[in-house]
Amino acid sequence: MQNKIFDAENCVRTFGHGKKIVTAVDDVTFDIKDGEIVSLVGGSSCGKSVLAKMMLGLHKPTSGNFLYKGKPITDHKAHWREVQSVFQDPFSCFNQFFTIRSQLKAAFGIYKEKPSNAEMEERVDESLMAVNVKPSEIEGKYPFELSGGQMQRMLLARIFVLRPQVLIADEPTSMVDACVRANILDYLMKLKKELHMTIVFITHDIGLAYYVSDRLFIMHKGKIVEQGSPEEVTTKPKSEHTVQLLEDIPDVNREWIKKK
Ligand SMILES: Nc1ncnc2c1ncn2[C@@H]1O[C@H](COP(=O)(O)OP(=O)(O)OP(=O)(O)O)[C@@H](O)[C@H]1O
Numbered sequence: 001m002q003n004k005i006f007d008a009e010n011c012v013r014t015f016g017h018g019k020k021i022v023t024a025v026d027d028v029t030f031d032i033k034d035g036e037i038v039s040l041v042g043g044s045s046c047g048k049s050v051l052a053k054m055m056l057g058l059h060k061p062t063s064g065n066f067l068y069k070g071k072p073i074t075d076h077k078a079h080w081r082e083v084q085s086v087f088q089d090p091f092s093c094f095n096q097f098f099t100i101r102s103q104l105k106a107a108f109g110i111y112k113e114k115p116s117n118a119e120m121e122e123r124v125d126e127s128l129m130a131v132n133v134k135p136s137e138i139e140g141k142y143p144f145e146l147s148g149g150q151m152q153r154m155l156l157a158r159i160f161v162l163r164p165q166v167l168i169a170d171e172p173t174s175m176v177d178a179c180v181r182a183n184i185l186d187y188l189m190k191l192k193k194e195l196h197m198t199i200v201f202i203t204h205d206i207g208l209a210y211y212v213s214d215r216l217f218i219m220h221k222g223k224i225v226e227q228g229s230p231e232e233v234t235t236k237p238k239s240e241h242t243v244q245l246l247e248d249i250p251d252v253n254r255e256w257i258k259k260k
């Protein structure tokens with residue numbers, strides 16, 4: 001049996017007090033196994049990012065148990081060596097005053113022992129090529145000199161540099177056009193295949209989730225209302241919220257379901 005990476009049992013996360021209390025994650029129970037790509041799919045404010053932050057150790061559950069490899073998350077630095085994220089806004093993740101290349105190299109700072117300088121340079125080049133960017137294209141460039149789509153690829157390049165065991169990808173395709181989106185999704189699958197990475201992919205679009213995932217979790221108002229294989233969930237949806245998401249797939253992305 002595959003090892004469990006995440007194991008959530010009756011997890012609840014609330015914010016605020018009294019009448020103003022918001023239940024962002026409402027009694028979820030699930031596991032995510034080593035090497036799986038699982039998508040969290042649901043509309044705005046349904047609790048996807050809060051759950052993602054729980055996986056990163058940034059939010060603790062208000063009640064219930066949330067385990068990473070069988071234990072609660074206590075040592076954040078150790079956790080982030082293994083679990084990394086790509087978030088919605090790539091510009092907020094890079095410092096505007098340093099070159100892209102220097103920041104990709106700085107990613108090695110997370111390791112206890114850094115590789116040699118030559119090895120770091122080589123790994124940065126490889127990572128850029130993996131996201132279809134020639135190293136010369138970003139040479140001497142700063143984040144503000146790149147487009148949103150290019151920056152999103154830089155975030156993914158940084159993941160390739162870091163090679164975490166687990167990647168939490170929160171809407172990593174939101175700022176890019178269909179062609180670049182295809183590359184990013186294929187690239188996520190490449191990370192899983194080549195580096196045996198476990199990936200949690202977060203999106204509004206069940207069509208994209210269908211294309212990349214081993215399993216889908218459908219979220220609505222903090223709850224996981226349905227979970228299963230992409231085929232099960234899309235051909236025999238059990239929840240009305242899944243049916244709604246299937247109806248909401250943007251026309252440009254319908255082809256994903258046909259393509260698989
Ligand atoms: N730090 C916080 N303090 C208070 N409320 C929060 C906090 N973070 C999230 N929430 C609330 O929790 C709910 C779920 O938010 P979350 O960010 O998880 O939504 P989401 O599913 O990621 O939505 P989107 O698709 O728009 O990114 C929302 O009602 C949000 O306002």
Ligand SMILES: [Mg+2]
Pocket residue numbers: 048049050170
């Ligand atoms: Mg979100």
